[in-house]
Amino acid sequence: MSISKRHNDSLQPVAxxxxxxxxxxxxxxxxxxxxxxxxxxxSMIGAAAEPLVDGPWSNExxxxxxxxxxxxxxxxxxVRTVDNPDNVPRNSRARTPHxxxxxxxxxxxxxxxxxxxxxxxxxxxxxRLVIHGLVKRPLVFTLDALARYPxxxxxxxxxxxxxxxxxxxxxxxxANVQALHGLASCSEWTGVLLSTLLEETGIDPKAKxxxxxxxxxxxxxxxxxxxxxxxxxxVALYQNGERIQPGQGYPMRLxxxxxxxxxxxxxxxxxxxxxxxxxxxYESRTYSQVLPDGKAYxxxxxxxxxxxxxxxxxxxxxxxxxxxEISGVAYSGTGRxxxxxVSADGGKSWGDAALQEPVLPRAxxxxxxxxxxxxxxxxxxxRAWDEGGNMQPTRAEIIAHxxxxxxxxxxxxxxxxxxxxxxxxxxxxKGEVKHVYA
Amino acid sequence: MSTRNxxxxxxxxxxxxxxxxxAEGPNLGQxxxxxxxxxxxxxxxxxxxxxxPGSGTSAQGxxxxxxxxxxxxxxxxxxxxxxxxxxxxxxxxxxxPKTIANFWGYSTTVFDFIRRAMPWISPxxxxxxEVYAITAYILAENKLIGPNDVMNAQTLPKVKMPxxxxxxxxxxxxx
Numbered sequence: 001m002s003i004s005k006r007h008n009d010s011l012q013p014v015a016x017x018x019x020x021x022x023x024x025x026x027x028x029x030x031x032x033x034x035x036x037x038x039x040x041x042x043s044m045i046g047a048a049a050e051p052l053v054d055g056p057w058s059n060e061x062x063x064x065x066x067x068x069x070x071x072x073x074x075x076x077x078x079v080r081t082v083d084n085p086d087n088v089p090r091n092s093r094a095r096t097p098h099x100x101x102x103x104x105x106x107x108x109x110x111x112x113x114x115x116x117x118x119x120x121x122x123x124x125x126x127x128r129l130v131i132h133g134l135v136k137r138p139l140v141f142t143l144d145a146l147a148r149y150p151x152x153x154x155x156x157x158x159x160x161x162x163x164x165x166x167x168x169x170x171x172x173x174x175a176n177v178q179a180l181h182g183l184a185s186c187s188e189w190t191g192v193l194l195s196t197l198l199e200e201t202g203i204d205p206k207a208k209x210x211x212x213x214x215x216x217x218x219x220x221x222x223x224x225x226x227x228x229x230x231x232x233x234x235v236a237l238y239q240n241g242e243r244i245q246p247g248q249g250y251p252m253r254l255x256x257x258x259x260x261x262x263x264x265x266x267x268x269x270x271x272x273x274x275x276x277x278x279x280x281x282y283e284s285r286t287y288s289q290v291l292p293d294g295k296a297y298x299x300x301x302x303x304x305x306x307x308x309x310x311x312x313x314x315x316x317x318x319x320x321x322x323x324x325e326i327s328g329v330a331y332s333g334t335g336r337x338x339x340x341x342v343s344a345d346g347g348k349s350w351g352d353a354a355l356q357e358p359v360l361p362r363a364x365x366x367x368x369x370x371x372x373x374x375x376x377x378x379x380x381x382x383r384a385w386d387e388g389g390n391m392q393p394t395r396a397e398i399i400a401h402x403x404x405x406x407x408x409x410x411x412x413x414x415x416x417x418x419x420x421x422x423x424x425x426x427x428x429x430k431g432e433v434k435h436v437y438a
Numbered sequence: 439m440s441t442r443n444x445x446x447x448x449x450x451x452x453x454x455x456x457x458x459x460x461a462e463g464p465n466l467g468q469x470x471x472x473x474x475x476x477x478x479x480x481x482x483x484x485x486x487x488x489x490x491p492g493s494g495t496s497a498q499g500x501x502x503x504x505x506x507x508x509x510x511x512x513x514x515x516x517x518x519x520x521x522x523x524x525x526x527x528x529x530x531x532x533x534x535p536k537t538i539a540n541f542w543g544y545s546t547t548v549f550d551f552i553r554r555a556m557p558w559i560s561p562x563x564x565x566x567x568e569v570y571a572i573t574a575y576i577l578a579e580n581k582l583i584g585p586n587d588v589m590n591a592q593t594l595p596k597v598k599m600p601x602x603x604x605x606x607x608x609x610x611x612x613x
Contacts, residue, residue, distance in 0.1 A: 089519065089520065138475065145466035219555060220555075221554070270478055270479075276484060285547065291531075294528070294530065297606055298606065299613065300608040416532040
């Protein structure tokens with residue numbers, strides 16, 4: 001029988017330490033049945049179930065439906081971590097809890113946020129976007145005007161250039177995936193392509209850059225090549241269907257698919273076309289990366305191919321040996337993710353993970369890998385490739401080129417940026433998960 | 439009309455209509471002059487473009503710094519809750535602090551960032567003269583200019599920053 005043959009195929013281990021063929025995911029119930037009949041290691045049948053009973057909520061009238069629904073009161077732990085709750089004079093950040101989420105879309109309230117002067121309270125009626133400089137016709141737009149332009153919707157990630165910076169530490173910092181990789185999120189962004197607006201302003205051929213500036217307190221500004229303006233830069237007005245969140249730049253932000261988060265200027269109010277870059281504080285100082293020889297990278301722009309496992313991850317203890325699904329996200333600023341491999345033995349052997357559709361360019365791609373944990377020590381890793389032929393590097397490869405700290409910094413520190421290396425989670429015999437270097 | 443002429447006319451008509459379509463965008467932006475943008479235009483560029491009239495010296499900047507900046511950046515720019523503004527440690531790797539003297543590539547960035555974003559709790563409350571004076575104070579304390587040098591739209595862009603030539607464009611093909 002062809003089906004039973006597939007049962008057997010899908011039970012085949014594809015790599016060491018219990019990684020199973022990703023085809024097992026095609027019909028999980030079938031796999032369970034097959035596993036039991038095949039007498040595979042690990043009990044697939046739990047203890048006898050309690051008799052089924054009704055909860056009180058099933059026997060009473062429920063609550064009034066609210067105008068704007070928020071998560072169940074039982075989900076109060078699914079929140080961002082904030083690192084400047086008192087809004088003292090410095091940057092403020094909120095990180096996405098990847099270990100508690102699924103799929104590829106980050107809920108709006110859980111999208112990561114970094115603000116350099118608090119979250120501005122912008123009246124959308126009074127907000128203006130002006131495009132000037134090396135244009136033929138400087139124009140100013142209201143939000144109402146922009147909302148009448150042809151719009152496009154695209155799903156894509158935004159990632160802070162400093163996401164994953166704790167992995168520059170010389171020793172693995174014991175923190176969860178939210179603390180290590182929480183400065184990346186993925187949404188459906190809807191707005192007007194910048195190229196559409198530039199058709200109306202006209203472009204002086206001398207223009208090589210545009211400088212985007214926000215209406216926030218520090219008037220944050222970044223220089224972006226005109227290439228990106230004509231390619232896929234968007235003035236985004238909507239995030240997952242609703243107007244973008246205050247932390248995301250309400251009422252409008254620049255969205256540059258695949259480019260360093262800080263360049264995706266929030267509260268966008270001014271675009272200046274220029275011959276030269278501004279060499280702004282954020283591009284010429286903060287988001288320039290020092291190299292071991294004392295030189296520094298400037299204009300890194302690209303968020304390179306990367307993946308990490310969100311489940312299991314530190315804090316999500318495995319309760320017993322048996323079947324688990326390893327899953328996480330992979331993404332690349334270059335384009336689509338083409339392959340993700342997973343290892344359960346610290347990189348000695350690898351198996352292909354299933355890539356869940358849709359697999360979109362410059363967007364989170366959810367990968368899944370069936371795993372039968374035998375209760376012994378394991379080191380879980382994921383590694384991604386993109387359609388540009390780029391392979392996610394190991395941590396050792398990045399450190400060899402970029403350096404590491406001499407002692408562990410605070411988990412909130414940013415020793416450098418643009419870390420896209422492999423993350424390793426060690427599972428011990430108690431099922432507890434730790435961050436390790438492997 | 440010959441066939442050839444008919445084709446030509448059709449082609450011209452098609453061209454005219456496609457031009458008309460291109461001009462039929464929403465056109466909902468309101469024209470504005472650069473002068474009207476002026477109050478918002480605070481970009482000070484590396485070549486000096488956008489630097490406003492005004493001037494200042496380190497001596498003028500010292501008391502303004504003490505009053506407006508020292509609470510966060512420390513006395514004499516030594517750093518406190520916010521980063522140090524004075525100091526020139528060698529850059530030897532990712533743990534080296536990036537200071538104005540050891541890292542920043544352009545003197546205009548100092549003026550630009552003070553004018554646009556400082557003081558953190560009350561940005562854009564300084565006059566242009568005050569921004570020039572604080573800029574002069576910071577540059578002089580870092581020994582990047584002389585103690586009596588006047589900073590203005592002409593002199594500031596000429597200040598050579600020691601680390602200016604140590605940057606590598608990461609992905610040149612994206613520019």
